[in-house]
Amino acid sequence: MNVKWIKFLVFLICLLPLLRLVLLGLFDGLGPNPVSHLIHSTGVWSLVLLLVTLSITPLRRLFEVSQILRLRRMFGQYAFFYGLLHFLIYAWFDQYFEWQGIWRDIMSRPFILVGFISLFFLVPMSVTSTNRWVRRLGVRWWRRIHWLIYPSAFLAVLHFWLEVKRDIREPLIYAILLGILFLYRIGYAFLCGRTKPLLNSNQDCAGVQR
Amino acid sequence: MSIHKRDDILSSEITDENIYLGRREFFCKAAKLGFIVPGLKFGTAEAAGFLNLFSPIKPSALPDDKLTSFQNITHYNNFYEFGTSKSDPAKYAGMLKTSPWEVKVEGLVRYPRTYSIDDLFKTYPQEDRIYRLRCVEAWSMVIPWRGFSLAHLLKKADPLGNARFVEFWTLHDPQQMPGQNIPVLEWPYREGLRLDEAMHPLTILATGLYGKSLPNQDGAPVRLVIPWKYGFKSIKSIVKIRLIDHMPRTSWELAAPNEYGFYSNVNPSVNHPRWSQATERRIGEWDLRKTLLFNGYANEVASLYTGMNLRKNF
Numbered sequence: 220m221n222v223k224w225i226k227f228l229v230f231l232i233c234l235l236p237l238l239r240l241v242l243l244g245l246f247d248g249l250g251p252n253p254v255s256h257l258i259h260s261t262g263v264w265s266l267v268l269l270l271v272t273l274s275i276t277p278l279r280r281l282f283e284v285s286q287i288l289r290l291r292r293m294f295g296q297y298a299f300f301y302g303l304l305h306f307l308i309y310a311w312f313d314q315y316f317e318w319q320g321i322w323r324d325i326m327s328r329p330f331i332l333v334g335f336i337s338l339f340f341l342v343p344m345s346v347t348s349t350n351r352w353v354r355r356l357g358v359r360w361w362r363r364i365h366w367l368i369y370p371s372a373f374l375a376v377l378h379f380w381l382e383v384k385r386d387i388r389e390p391l392i393y394a395i396l397l398g399i400l401f402l403y404r405i406g407y408a409f410l411c412g413r414t415k416p417l418l419n420s421n422q423d424c425a426g427v428q429r
Numbered sequence: 430m431s432i433h434k435r436d437d438i439l440s441s442e443i444t445d446e447n448i449y450l451g452r453r454e455f456f457c458k459a460a461k462l463g464f465i466v467p468g469l470k471f472g473t474a475e476a477a478g479f480l481n482l483f484s485p486i487k488p489s490a491l492p493d494d495k496l497t498s499f500q501n502i503t504h505y506n507n508f509y510e511f512g513t514s515k516s517d518p519a520k521y522a523g524m525l526k527t528s529p530w531e532v533k534v535e536g537l538v539r540y541p542r543t544y545s546i547d548d549l550f551k552t553y554p555q556e557d558r559i560y561r562l563r564c565v566e567a568w569s570m571v572i573p574w575r576g577f578s579l580a581h582l583l584k585k586a587d588p589l590g591n592a593r594f595v596e597f598w599t600l601h602d603p604q605q606m607p608g609q610n611i612p613v614l615e616w617p618y619r620e621g622l623r624l625d626e627a628m629h630p631l632t633i634l635a636t637g638l639y640g641k642s643l644p645n646q647d648g649a650p651v652r653l654v655i656p657w658k659y660g661f662k663s664i665k666s667i668v669k670i671r672l673i674d675h676m677p678r679t680s681w682e683l684a685a686p687n688e689y690g691f692y693s694n695v696n697p698s699v700n701h702p703r704w705s706q707a708t709e710r711r712i713g714e715w716d717l718r719k720t721l722l723f724n725g726y727a728n729e730v731a732s733l734y735t736g737m738n739l740r741k742n743f
């Protein structure tokens with residue numbers, strides 16, 4: 220299959236969680252607490268997609284499938300998309316789009332603040348995820364900005380951790396997965412010298428040779 | 430007092446469940462058959478929150494509030510003995526054997542006694558009461574309980590002069606309550622009330638809801654209901670009621686003392702450290718409601734706390 224088709228397929232697959240929520244909403248299937256269901260589901264998908272984005276590099280190295288690097292940008296954009304949906308649903312149904320109330324909430328509740336910073340870090344990455352921006356910024360700066368995915372993912376897991384009341388098993392799973400992805404990178408840098416640049420000057424940000 | 434005696438419940442309120450289920454069924458069927466434009470569904474009462482968005486937030490107690498459906502009352506439960514997800518209790522509470530069942534009344538009383546559930550039914554006439562239930566997680570329901578005032582039972586036991594508090598225990602049996610294999614809380618679940626709170630006529634031992642016997646996931650065969658406190662105070666599947674002279678530790682207070690106090694009265698101006706208690710979501714609705722002090726039962730219970738700093742004694 221050619222890469223274009225695979226990309227298109229992945230594009231559609233990443234839309235399925237949203238499609239599911241829309242259908243559940245239309246057919247009264249969101250359960251007893253529909254708003255909570257929407258917030259939870261979009262939050263979890265955003266986090267999952269962040270972790271998928273982060274696992275592209277290790278997968279590429281371990282299995283030598285450099286093609287998947289071309290999917291990374293899409294996974295990252297979808298992580299942002301679901302994170303933004305998550306925030307908008309909260310802003311709508313929990314705050315009725317009262318920006319003062321949202322700001323007060325961010326400033327008074329650590330778990331909301333942590334989620335906010337996580338989302339905030341995703342914004343510049345999302346904006347600069349085009350070839351034009353790589354060229355405009357230069358690879359060095361572009362890579363610096365996209366390094367934000369590490370604190371963003373860490374804060375997203377922390378946000379989840381702080382949100383649960385008592386049973387930390389679910390956020391713990393995400394913390395472990397994130398830990399593995401971090402350790403892999405540290406180990407790689409340690410064993411193979413400094414981290415191999417994911418990009419060099421004649422690749423675009425999706426890793427494609429110019 | 431806003432205690433509803435059996436006669437006060439309109440039969441229409443009780444059948445609401447059926448209407449609810451009927452309507453749901455109609456819309457599901459109609460939608461599946463393509464008879465209605467899915468978007469139109471948002472015009473139904475359940476989802477009207479979509480349209481009310483920019484109107485003022487309603488208070489949590491209104492005279493025409495609908496009962497929460499039986500389906501939702503029995504499928505959205507916090508009962509960690511059967512798992513920490515809200516849907517776990519409906520799935521696993523069938524493992525609980527509620528008969529035979531004994532409830533011990535002991536401690537600082539003149540007449541300690543062990544009741545079987547039949548004894549409880551024979552000794553104390555059951556009445557129906559519609560109460561709002563406000564969970565500490567900022568959601569709420571309106572539930573038609575059946576039960577009797579705990580005061581009747583306590584009076585019969587005749588507390589001694591030095592009895593100041595009442596302690597309640599849930600069954601401890603990981604075989605029947607698989608959630609107890611996981612140390613999310615200190616098992617068995619324990620709760621407590623000051624004696625005057627326990628003697629208050631609004632405090633009931635519930636044995637049923639919607640006119641039927643209590644479903645297991647809602648705390649069968651007998652549970653406490655204290656409508657002006659957060660839901661976790663209303664301990665389920667009780668096996669022991671003990672009168673003591675000191676303030677007991679409770680499971681949630683042991684787990685996170687800065688988040689869950691002994692009193693845990695519903696109070697919109699005292700926030701949980703991690704979320705606001707000013708508003709709540711009525712289960713089955715989309716829009717927010719304003720939470721009321723003592724969950725709207727201030728006229729009845731505020732006198733229990735005169736002179737007390739509710740922020741400190743949260």
Ligand code: HEM
Binds near residue numbers: 334375
């Ligand atoms: C301003 C930004 C954000 C706000 C205001 C926010 C708000 C919330 C709220 C209110 C909840 C709890 C929902 C409930 O208890 O019903 C929640 C849960 C969650 N959020 Fe966020 N969030 C933000 C950003 C993020 C981001 C960027 C991610 C992921 C990348 C994320 C992932 C999650 C997850 C995984 C949960 C837990 C879901 C669960 O318990 O199943 N959030 N968030």
